[in-house]
Amino acid sequence: MPRVVVDVMPKPEILDPQGQAVARALPRLGFDGVSDVRQGKHFELEVDDSVDDATLAKIAEGFLSNPVVEDFVVRRVQS
Amino acid sequence: MRVGAVTFPGTLDDTDTLRAIAASGAEAVPLWHGDADLRGVDAVVLPGGFSYGDYLRAGAIARFAPVMGEVIDAARGGMPVLGICNGFQVLCEAGLLPGALLRNAGLHFVCKDQWLKVENNTTAWTSRYEPGAEIIIPLKNQDGRFAAPRSTVDELEGEGRVVFRYLGDDPNGSLGAIAGISDKTGRIVGLMPHPEHAIDALTGPSDDGLGMFLSALDSVVAS
Numbered sequence: 001m002p003r004v005v006v007d008v009m010p011k012p013e014i015l016d017p018q019g020q021a022v023a024r025a026l027p028r029l030g031f032d033g034v035s036d037v038r039q040g041k042h043f044e045l046e047v048d049d050s051v052d053d054a055t056l057a058k059i060a061e062g063f064l065s066n067p068v069v070e071d072f073v074v075r076r077v078q079s
Numbered sequence: 080m081r082v083g084a085v086t087f088p089g090t091l092d093d094t095d096t097l098r099a100i101a102a103s104g105a106e107a108v109p110l111w112h113g114d115a116d117l118r119g120v121d122a123v124v125l126p127g128g129f130s131y132g133d134y135l136r137a138g139a140i141a142r143f144a145p146v147m148g149e150v151i152d153a154a155r156g157g158m159p160v161l162g163i164c165n166g167f168q169v170l171c172e173a174g175l176l177p178g179a180l181l182r183n184a185g186l187h188f189v190c191k192d193q194w195l196k197v198e199n200n201t202t203a204w205t206s207r208y209e210p211g212a213e214i215i216i217p218l219k220n221q222d223g224r225f226a227a228p229r230s231t232v233d234e235l236e237g238e239g240r241v242v243f244r245y246l247g248d249d250p251n252g253s254l255g256a257i258a259g260i261s262d263k264t265g266r267i268v269g270l271m272p273h274p275e276h277a278i279d280a281l282t283g284p285s286d287d288g289l290g291m292f293l294s295a296l297d298s299v300v301a302s
């Protein structure tokens with residue numbers, strides 16, 4: 001069964017305090033050289049062949065993401 | 080006069096909201112998320128809490144509940160609708176109000192009594208307040224940072240649709256210290272702080288919250 005991945009990220013102009021907190025923690029843990037972290041969401045959907053790209057876009061835009069503050073990318077990783 | 084309060088799975092403040100509605104003199108009508116029925120109410124409040132555990136995003140799942148289809152239709156028809164905290168998040172997710180509520184900038188759950196300025200006292204939910212009134216009511220949330228495209232914020236400011244603004248330090252990093260907004264008609268209002276917890280000085284920081292529920296009654300009578 002095909003797998004579809006949807007990645008949802010805060011838009012670049014939206015403050016991401018969770019990502020910032022991760023970025024600030026890294027030097028304290030001894031990891032240098034990471035200048036920025038953005039935190040988002042990763043969804044894996046097992047879908048029937050009948051689910052077309054337009055439907056996937058509707059799922060991603062209308063439910064998995066909030067287009068006011070988030071961008072999304074839909075990828076088929078297995079077919 | 081009948082005013083409803085919706086209970087979703089994970090709603091916390093429905094009881095206080097129903098109590099505030101009753102204290103304003105209206106008949107408090109419990110509404111259930113799974114029933115596509117507003118039970119003949121004249122106005123609706125979406126109370127605070129963590130509907131569906133805030134899974135996906137705060138309010139993202141609640142906005143598809145059967146009762147919300149009725150709420151959305153009624154709101155578009157002019158019924159006064161107030162979203163408090165999680166209810167505000169639901170109204171934004173449903174597209175009845177612009178913008179979104181994101182994780183507090185400081186990443187802390189904020190719980191305190193908060194001073195607000197009533198920036199617009201012409202909405203269906205704020206007519207009982209004096210122009211520029213300063214009120215204190217509880218604020219308690221994790222995802223209370225109002226965010227929207229710059230153009231949306233400019234539109235809200237320009238049209239007087241910023242209804243409540245935080246006074247003092249911005250507690251959650253909201254753009255423009257925005258605590259509450261309205262739709263273009265002023266009949267749909269959402270705010271993060273909790274008027275229903277401030278209707279009696281015995282149990283709250285003030286009784287400043289009662290004015291919102293009284294305002295809605297005036298609005299229903301006038302229409």
